[in-house]
Amino acid sequence: MIDRLIDKIIEKQNPTVVGLDPRLEMVPQFMRERYFNEQGKTPKAVAKMFFEFNKEIIDNVYDIVPAVKPQIAMYERYGHEGVQCYIKTNEYAKSKGLMVIGDVKRGDITSTAEAYAEGHIGEVKIDDQYYNIYNQDAITLNPYLGSDSIEPYIKYCEKYDKGLFILVKTSNPNSGEIQDLKTNEGKLYERVGRLVSKWGKQLMGEHGYSQIGAVVGATHPKQAENLRNIMPNTYFLVPGYGAQGAKAKDLKGYFNKDGLGAIINSSRGIIAAYLKESNKLKFSEEDFALAAREAAIHMKDDLQGNLFES
Amino acid sequence: MIDRLIDKIIEKQNPTVVGLDPRLEMVPQFMRERYFNEQGKTPKAVAKMFFEFNKEIIDNVYDIVPAVKPQIAMYERYGHEGVQCYIKTNEYAKSKGLMVIGDVKRGDITSTAEAYAEGHIGEVKIDDQYYNIYNQDAITLNPYLGSDSIEPYIKYCEKYDKGLFILVKTSNPNSGEIQDLKTNEGKLYERVGRLVSKWGKQLMGEHGYSQIGAVVGATHPKQAENLRNIMPNTYFLVPGYGAQGAKAKDLKGYFNKDGLGAIINSSRGIIAAYLKESNKLKFSEEDFALAAREAAIHMKDDLQGNLFES
Numbered sequence: 001m002i003d004r005l006i007d008k009i010i011e012k013q014n015p016t017v018v019g020l021d022p023r024l025e026m027v028p029q030f031m032r033e034r035y036f037n038e039q040g041k042t043p044k045a046v047a048k049m050f051f052e053f054n055k056e057i058i059d060n061v062y063d064i065v066p067a068v069k070p071q072i073a074m075y076e077r078y079g080h081e082g083v084q085c086y087i088k089t090n091e092y093a094k095s096k097g098l099m100v101i102g103d104v105k106r107g108d109i110t111s112t113a114e115a116y117a118e119g120h121i122g123e124v125k126i127d128d129q130y131y132n133i134y135n136q137d138a139i140t141l142n143p144y145l146g147s148d149s150i151e152p153y154i155k156y157c158e159k160y161d162k163g164l165f166i167l168v169k170t171s172n173p174n175s176g177e178i179q180d181l182k183t184n185e186g187k188l189y190e191r192v193g194r195l196v197s198k199w200g201k202q203l204m205g206e207h208g209y210s211q212i213g214a215v216v217g218a219t220h221p222k223q224a225e226n227l228r229n230i231m232p233n234t235y236f237l238v239p240g241y242g243a244q245g246a247k248a249k250d251l252k253g254y255f256n257k258d259g260l261g262a263i264i265n266s267s268r269g270i271i272a273a274y275l276k277e278s279n280k281l282k283f284s285e286e287d288f289a290l291a292a293r294e295a296a297i298h299m300k301d302d303l304q305g306n307l308f309e310s
Numbered sequence: 311m312i313d314r315l316i317d318k319i320i321e322k323q324n325p326t327v328v329g330l331d332p333r334l335e336m337v338p339q340f341m342r343e344r345y346f347n348e349q350g351k352t353p354k355a356v357a358k359m360f361f362e363f364n365k366e367i368i369d370n371v372y373d374i375v376p377a378v379k380p381q382i383a384m385y386e387r388y389g390h391e392g393v394q395c396y397i398k399t400n401e402y403a404k405s406k407g408l409m410v411i412g413d414v415k416r417g418d419i420t421s422t423a424e425a426y427a428e429g430h431i432g433e434v435k436i437d438d439q440y441y442n443i444y445n446q447d448a449i450t451l452n453p454y455l456g457s458d459s460i461e462p463y464i465k466y467c468e469k470y471d472k473g474l475f476i477l478v479k480t481s482n483p484n485s486g487e488i489q490d491l492k493t494n495e496g497k498l499y500e501r502v503g504r505l506v507s508k509w510g511k512q513l514m515g516e517h518g519y520s521q522i523g524a525v526v527g528a529t530h531p532k533q534a535e536n537l538r539n540i541m542p543n544t545y546f547l548v549p550g551y552g553a554q555g556a557k558a559k560d561l562k563g564y565f566n567k568d569g570l571g572a573i574i575n576s577s578r579g580i581i582a583a584y585l586k587e588s589n590k591l592k593f594s595e596e597d598f599a600l601a602a603r604e605a606a607i608h609m610k611d612d613l614q615g616n617l618f619e620s
Contacts, residue, residue, distance in 0.1 A: 021421075077425040084390035109481070115386070127351045133353070148484040167454060172459070178454055182494045
């Protein structure tokens with residue numbers, strides 16, 4: 001999986017990923033009204049409009065970006081109708097050649113971890129039938145439960161060529177409360193980083209990176225530089241660019257000298273670009289996906305200027 | 311929520327919870343065949359048979375136990391059909407007067423945490439309509455992301471009288487890999503325990519316990535005794551009894567002297583009791599729910615003998 005992702009990053013010369021995290025207030029008024037009229041003000045209406053919203057975004061960015069990262073919470077909130085939209089979104093993104101990183105942040109043990117692994121990155125066996133349920137190339141995981149909660153996924157990664165991005169240092173202001181605690185083996189996030197690196201050794205790809213990556217928030221450049229040294233062969237999935245405050249110039253330390261090693265996520269800054277004050281005169285509501293395209297191109301240029309030219 | 315739970319525990323004289331974690335191989339052959347014939351070997355067939363399986367279990371234990379704890383992974387594995395079954399199971403359990411603790415172990419920040427909180431323990435607003443999506447009284451959460459990932463839920467707990475059980479010390483053998491790391495403020499799980507206790511002070515119930523509880527595995531009695539001292543006003547949700555190896559006599563230290571303070575989960579040991587070697591002559595497949603009833607009564611007696619008589 002990591003080789004496929006890196007190939008796409010090189011082909012598109014773009015280490016970014018679009019976060020497909022729709023919220024009702026981001027959906028253009030005309031689209032909201034159409035589905036509310038058709039389906040009532042129901043979870044089903046929301047699921048249908050989110051799919052159309054995502055589809056238009058995907059149609060306008062699939063030639064620019066290597067991957068999308070849907071955040072399952074935004075769909076799960078609306079119950080099973082929402083989850084169906086999540087699955088359809090993943091299917092559609094894959095049909096357009098995009099990689100799908102499911103931001104699910106699951107974390108559980110034994111048969112429960114097996115259930116998540118099978119559903120999200122493996123195949124579900126029903127008697128003699130097999131189903132690929134979630135159509136994801138990789139998912140995010142939480143490490144608090146230790147190896148027992150990660151190992152069940154590793155065999156699925158191997159068998160189905162899938163990837164993991166494990167939370168190491170998250171982008172939120174308060175992430176240090178737990179993750180920066182000093183332990184007898186360095187700070188907690190460093191310890192987790194070393195574990196992720198160790199787990200990853202089993203699944204090295206041809207470009208020199210592991211199928212097991214790490215989530216490292218864009219808002220902590222110093223810790224990222226430290227982690228870059230601790231785990232040189234681990235790909236970083238980096239949330240927090242744009243809306244959460246990080247800029248391209250802060251992100252240099254997330255990459256290795258080969259220009260690889262990190263993929264930067266932007267969600268709201270791209271999918272809701274038409275709502276930005278400076279875009280309101282330029283793009284009508286109907287053109288929300290064109291605004292997303294422009295924002296995606298702008299992000300690519302922004303990161304390239306800083307990262308690939310040096 | 312915690313007062314409602316404690317009232318039910320006292321009323322039924324039973325500090326246990328039934329884990330509704332169905333797996334295909336637990337469903338009796340006759341039931342599997344019926345739904346495969348009706349719906350094909352599909353996720354929809356599995357979702358329908360899981361619901362019938364759960365419904366029969368609930369019908370046979372609702373007068374004995376105060377609560378059920380469905381593990382969402384077992385349903386999510388089958389995609390949106392599975393999630394629909396999860397929601398219907400919760401609805402049915404509540405209609406029989408049971409409390410529902412959703413074992414979701416979510417953990418995320420800002421607007422993502424809001425989305426989970428709204429969906430799982432709040433109400434989802436769609437224009438001027440409000441929906442209760444998941445029908446849960448409480449959910450489990452993962453603390454690795456710090457306060458930012460817990461605080462969004464607290465206001466929903468307050469507004470909708472819901473509860474949280476935050477992972478502190480989990481039941482898996484390898485939980486110590488992260489959770490037992492020595493930090494500058496004690497072991498990590500102790501530090502997390504103190505945080506949970508601090509968060510909980512905002513939401514104290516009338517019985518002297520907080521709406522914010524902790525998950526403390528039944529397989530670590532020493533650490534539990536330590537945590538019992540660190541967090542006397544925190545209710546413990548305790549997985550790992552039975553199938554994972556812990557016995558009633560190991561669990562004394564999880565309770566306070568008032569006989570309260572912990573609720574013990576058993577999943578497989580109850581819902582798949584009819585598959586136990588010693589039950590095979592006693593219960594036919596058709597009587598799987600009667601076997602579950604007997605196992606639930608046995609567990610109640612087992613815990614009472616050890617905990618309430620002293």
